[in-house]
Amino acid sequence: MQFTLKSATMFALLTFVAGCLHLEQEINLKNDNSGKFRIFFSVPRATADQFADPENSQHLAWRQLFDIHSGQKLYEDGSGLSVTRYRVFDRDARRHVRIEGRIDDLERALASGKLGTWKLESVGDNTRLTARLPESTSSPGEDARRELWEGLYLNLIVTVPGTIIDTSASEYRNNRAKWTFDTGDTKDFLRQPPRIYVEFKD
Numbered sequence: 001m002q003f004t005l006k007s008a009t010m011f012a013l014l015t016f017v018a019g020c021l022h023l024e025q026e027i028n029l030k031n032d033n034s035g036k037f038r039i040f041f042s043v044p045r046a047t048a049d050q051f052a053d054p055e056n057s058q059h060l061a062w063r064q065l066f067d068i069h070s071g072q073k074l075y076e077d078g079s080g081l082s083v084t085r086y087r088v089f090d091r092d093a094r095r096h097v098r099i100e101g102r103i104d105d106l107e108r109a110l111a112s113g114k115l116g117t118w119k120l121e122s123v124g125d126n127t128r129l130t131a132r133l134p135e136s137t138s139s140p141g142e143d144a145r146r147e148l149w150e151g152l153y154l155n156l157i158v159t160v161p162g163t164i165i166d167t168s169a170s171e172y173r174n175n176r177a178k179w180t181f182d183t184g185d186t187k188d189f190l191r192q193p194p195r196i197y198v199e200f201k202d
Contacts, residue, residue: 026158034102039097039098044095075101086100155179
């Protein structure tokens with residue numbers, strides 16, 4: 001099966017790099033349906049080299065992400081996003097990708113899946129932004145999550161255009177929420193699928 005970033009979001013691509021992905025993502029939302037985004041991820045260089053195999057169609061999305069021209073085009077095409085910086089480099093035996101840009105149309109950007117599984121919904125007078133991490137489709141549960149996520153480091157930061165009323169974030173202040181999932185530090189989210197949400201009032 002061939003995967004593209006549209007059908008397999010950045011979060012969903014976790015399933016192809018179990019135990020080795022470091023992902024940091026920051027989204028800054030404005031109240032005019034725009035914003036900014038930053039994505040910084042890395043995998044071991046040996047893993048990146050495996051993804052370079054053109055015979056393996058399952059790794060197509062990763063090969064595109066590790067190529068500056070293809071990666072930028074992948075992120076911009078029909079997504080409501082404009083990439084202002086795209087960098088690929090090797091450091092400390094890992095291959096790193098840094099993507100920065102503007103959210104020109106928030107509704108299209110979230111619908112594209114290219115920022116992950118984030119969704120916006122109204123909750124009374126408030127707005128809630130939610131996301132979910134992928135689960136194993138074959139055998140859900142703690143053992144499957146451990147196999148899928150062991151070694152994962154995931155850092156998510158969201159700035160919202162209002163005051164935070166409620167959130168599952170481990171750290172938050174005013175209009176900024178931060179979630180950190182690090183299986184090297186805690187195994188809690190291996191036992192229970194994490195809830196990722198922030199509710200705010202304009």
